[in-house]
Amino acid sequence: MGKERDHKLMIPPLSAASPKPFYAQIVDGIRREVGTGRLAPHAPLPSYRELAEALLVSLITVKRAYEELERAGIIYRKQGVGTFVAEQGAARNREVKAEQAGELLRRAVHEGREAGLRDEQILETLRRLLREL
Secondary structure, three states: OOOOOOOOOOOOOOOOOOOOOHHHHHHHHHHHHHHOOOOOOOOEEOOHHHHHHHHOOOHHHHHHHHHHHHHOOOEEEEOOOEEEEOOOHHHHHHHHHHHHHHHHHHHHHHHHHHOOOOHHHHHHHHHHHHHHO
């Protein structure tokens, strides 16, 4: 048997009912863990096989999720050693989330304008939502 490693990864069960594919649900779960600080820089992540078995998905699904996280600079791999949270993983995660939020806001403004809303109406809707959340 391989050596036991303590992985503090807490990804909720994946849902086939989710509009997101399994790999994206894994990415979201790891990003959440890194973003909240529950996974510190250089913390080890489970191997592909360990995570695939724990989440009942294929190795390819986990590999795709890890590759996306690595491209985003949130994790890094050391050949023969394992996969770890990047030093700047939490900061990079926030940058990625800010970029995604900006894109969602751009789309929302575009949709609002296409619906015939004036900029003042869009701003008021945003202000209302900010107060509610």
